[in-house]
Amino acid sequence: MAQKSYRQAINEALHAEMARDPNVILMGEDLTGGAGGSGVQDAWGGPFGVTRGLLGAYGPERVRDTPISEAAFIGAAAGAALTGLRPVAEIMFIDFLGVCFDQIMNQAAKFRYMFGGRARTPLVIRATYGAGTRAGSQHTQALHPILTHIPGLKVVMPSTPYDAKGLLIQAIRDDDPVMFLEHKMLYDMVGEVPDRSYTIPFAEARVVRDGKDVLLIGLGRMAHIAEAAAEELARNGISACVIDPRTTSPLDVETLVEFAEKIGRVVIVDEANPRCSVAADISAILCEQCFDALKGPIRMVTAPHTPVPYAPNLEDAYIPSAARVVEAAQSLLRTR
Structure with missing residues (x-):
């Protein structure tokens, strides 16, 4: 290919x-x-x-x-x-x-x-x-x-x-x-990428990698940040599953709920600001549909609630990083 x-x-x-x-x-x-x-x-x-x-x-x-x-x-x-x-x-x-x-x-x-x-x-x-x-x-x-x-x-x-x-x-x-x-x-x-034409249905999330200890849900480019975090976690003996929803509307709720119930620990990575974000929406959906299966609070790794900075060092700090995702995942694993 x-x-x-x-x-x-x-x-x-x-x-x-x-x-x-x-x-x-x-x-x-x-x-x-x-x-x-x-x-x-x-x-x-x-x-x-x-x-x-x-x-x-x-x-x-x-x-x-x-x-x-x-x-x-x-x-x-x-x-x-x-x-x-x-x-x-x-x-x-x-x-x-x-x-x-x-x-x-x-x-x-x-x-x-x-x-x-x-x-x-x-x-x-x-x-x-x-x-x-x-x-x-x-x-x-x-x-x-x-x-x-x-x-x-x-x-x-x-x-x-x-x-x-x-x-x-x-x-x-x-x-x-x-x-x-x-x-x-x-x-x-x-x-x-194939040369031929093909379609991908909406509301069909992509399981980037499977895992059993923590579920990382990454939106858009954040799927790569989540994947980088999963690789770092793996070096420390932690098995992370990564899912890319692909579409936010319609949303593949069935797949997200299935993996959240199976794993019990969830980190959602979204580049949008935190208030009323898609991360907050997914968190609410999972809390409503599989609360009893959760082993700890859902963590959201997002941009801060500020405009995007122009200064390079501030812009880099604004974007959710793999290090922040790793920290959120590890905090969940410490939750009892």
């Missing part, structure tokens, strides 16, 4: 679905070089080079640079989805969600419900998230809890190149609006 980057896997998924279905179109800022600009077309491929090469293959009618107005092009994408197209719109940074929140929360997420199930909205909104790139508080947040809270949206957080391709193809083929969140620090990650 070929080794491909996270960035390349997403590009392949877009290529495959645009070739398969002429209704799939792309919309966003700087996808080809800038709307109305005089520069070389296809020079950018989006701010992270993900859509490079698609303009030449599918033309400007299907790969559309938009004005710098998320409210305008996300609204246009939602409307296009209602007419039978399958738009994949790109928000450069999830932090710009506030500019187009009405179009997502009050419109796209509610079309199916408000029109009695007769309206399909096959819309994918890709957005980057996460700290680590020294981009400051306004380009670095992890806002997946806000999106997970909204009924009518599906929220996807792939952590590997393999998952990125399969989950994006699944998202494009879905008839409901999907928020597809890509961590900026994963774009250069390399892993095995």
